[in-house]
Amino acid sequence: MNRRSIRFRLTAWYAVILAVTFMVVGGGVWWAIRDSIHDTIDKDLRSRLQAMRDYLRRQLADPDSGPLAEELAEQAALAPSGTRFRIAGADGRWIYQSPATRAWKPQPPDPSRLPAGGRAQTIVAGGKPVRVLSAPVSLGVVQIGLPIDEFYEMLEEFTWTALLASPLVLLLASAGGYWMSRRALEPVDRISRTAEQIGAQNLSQRLPLRSAGDELDRLSATLNAMFVRLEAAFHRITQFTADASHELRTPVAIIRTTAELVRSKPRGQEEYTKALDRILAESERTSRLIDDLMLLARADAGADGIVQEPMNLAECLRGACAEVRVLAEYGKVCLEASVPSDCTVSGDDQALRRLFLILLDNAIKYTPAGGAVRVNLAVDDSAGKRTAVVEVRDTGLGISPEDLPHIFERFYRAAKDRSRKTGGAGLGLSIARWITQRHGGEVLVESTPGTGSVFRVRLPVLSWPALPASSLLQNSPPQSTKESL
Ligand SMILES: Nc1ncnc2c1ncn2[C@@H]1O[C@H](COP(=O)(O)OP(=O)(O)OP(=O)(O)O)[C@@H](O)[C@H]1O
Numbered sequence: 001m002n003r004r005s006i007r008f009r010l011t012a013w014y015a016v017i018l019a020v021t022f023m024v025v026g027g028g029v030w031w032a033i034r035d036s037i038h039d040t041i042d043k044d045l046r047s048r049l050q051a052m053r054d055y056l057r058r059q060l061a062d063p064d065s066g067p068l069a070e071e072l073a074e075q076a077a078l079a080p081s082g083t084r085f086r087i088a089g090a091d092g093r094w095i096y097q098s099p100a101t102r103a104w105k106p107q108p109p110d111p112s113r114l115p116a117g118g119r120a121q122t123i124v125a126g127g128k129p130v131r132v133l134s135a136p137v138s139l140g141v142v143q144i145g146l147p148i149d150e151f152y153e154m155l156e157e158f159t160w161t162a163l164l165a166s167p168l169v170l171l172l173a174s175a176g177g178y179w180m181s182r183r184a185l186e187p188v189d190r191i192s193r194t195a196e197q198i199g200a201q202n203l204s205q206r207l208p209l210r211s212a213g214d215e216l217d218r219l220s221a222t223l224n225a226m227f228v229r230l231e232a233a234f235h236r237i238t239q240f241t242a243d244a245s246h247e248l249r250t251p252v253a254i255i256r257t258t259a260e261l262v263r264s265k266p267r268g269q270e271e272y273t274k275a276l277d278r279i280l281a282e283s284e285r286t287s288r289l290i291d292d293l294m295l296l297a298r299a300d301a302g303a304d305g306i307v308q309e310p311m312n313l314a315e316c317l318r319g320a321c322a323e324v325r326v327l328a329e330y331g332k333v334c335l336e337a338s339v340p341s342d343c344t345v346s347g348d349d350q351a352l353r354r355l356f357l358i359l360l361d362n363a364i365k366y367t368p369a370g371g372a373v374r375v376n377l378a379v380d381d382s383a384g385k386r387t388a389v390v391e392v393r394d395t396g397l398g399i400s401p402e403d404l405p406h407i408f409e410r411f412y413r414a415a416k417d418r419s420r421k422t423g424g425a426g427l428g429l430s431i432a433r434w435i436t437q438r439h440g441g442e443v444l445v446e447s448t449p450g451t452g453s454v455f456r457v458r459l460p461v462l463s464w465p466a467l468p469a470s471s472l473l474q475n476s477p478p479q480s481t482k483e484s485l
């Protein structure tokens with residue numbers, strides 16, 4: 001038997017509690033029986049005392065009565081069997097002693113120290129217990145006794161029965177307790193055996209529910225819910241690995257085939273330059289992809305290196321706009337920014353810049369030539385807290401309602417062919433969402449296919465230049481600078 005098992009410990013506790021209960025209850029019953037014996041005998045003795053007092057009063061008042069000792073001896077002979085008494089005078093000498101009382105203590109008790117109703121005590125005379133009531137009477141003192149050995153034998157019998165039966169009952173009860181705890185814990189064994197079998201190969205297996213609706217069913221349901229989460233996480237990881245290797249294979253294959261093709265026969269300068277340009281572009285794409293993958297891996301591992309400190313969000317946003325200006329010019333997209341001079345948030349400058357670059361890059365990338373991208377920073381004071389709202393609005397292709405819920409997922413690209421042309425891997429928005437969440441904010445999107453999209457990043461604000469309350473609510477920040485590109 002495993003001493004550390006719950007089964008063993010439950011049984012041990014059960015046995016200990018039962019033993020203590022037996023001792024307390026047994027002791028209590030023993031005391032109650034003994035008290036009740038004494039009460040009954042004492043009541044009897046007191047009524048005999050009363051009779052004795054009445055008798056003495058009558059005797060002392062009767063001038064015709066003989067010597068008291070003789071009268072008392074006569075009285076003793078008439079008394080019910082078992083009654084024993086003796087009377088001592090005020091001088092401390094015994095006037096009368098019934099034969100059985102000669103084994104008692106020879107000195108009479110001091111009547112002045114006795115209460116009027118008498119004092120009862122148990123003595124042992126001739127090896128047998130006797131209940132003796134000593135009380136003051138007019139003559140001196142009287143002692144009346146009744147043997148209680150039969151009652152004490154009964155008490156002793158009870159004691160022995162309890163002492164012998166208790167261990168037996170304890171043993172039986174403990175065995176029953178062990179059997180019951182074994183039965184109750186059997187499903188736990190079954191749960192742990194099934195759980196042991198669940199591994200990476202069969203993560204879809206679930207623990208059986210007994211439909212009892214008890215704690216163990218709840219435990220199984222909780223574990224099953226955990227397995228569902230684990231399975232989903234495991235699936236995400238395997239999918240991520242498969243997608244990552246797939247995404248990496250394509251540029252590496254392009255680099256390799258381009259190099260092999262160029263080396264297969266002598267080529268002109270122009271062809272070499274073209275091939276090298278292609279190799280360079282694919283290498284850049286690969287290293288960007290590796291950077292993104294590393295960032296997400298570090299984020300998953302909780303080692304992202306993000307340090308949050310007070311920083312000017314407006315300045316960061318303006319810097320990101322300036323960085324994508326060339327891209328916008330190249331794509332013939334008009335970029336407008338309405339950003340205030342100052343808006344302090346607690347954040348990581350580099351990470352937030354990356355977030356804005358991702359949104360701006362998308363907006364420009366997915367907006368055809370002639371379209372516009374508008375960037376805006378305002379503060380929202382509703383909902384009881386101050387939030388910086390960065391809005392990147394474009395007049396681009398928009399996102400279909402089917403794609404919209406998925407665009408923040410890793411490697412998700414709305415229209416795969418189109419994205420392939422633009423060279424994205426589908427990691428940008430998942431990184432954007434992670435950065436926003438890491439800063440205690442959120443990123444939301446609204447989009448109408450064919451009309452354009454709006455990405456809104458909400459971040460908690462530390463400070464914002466004082467301005468009239470009305471101007472806080474809408475997109476009219478103080479000292480806004482407007483850039484047109
Ligand atoms: N402003 C936008 N307009 C239209 N579609 C968008 C916009 N932003 C994102 N999308 C869609 O959401 C998808 C996911 O965007 P995400 O930035 O994550 O990936 P990507 O731009 O394809 O690649 P990456 O950013 O990794 O280079 C894109 O493929 C695109 O279809």
Ligand SMILES: [Mg+2]
Nearest residue numbers: 362424428429
């Ligand atoms: Mg992108």
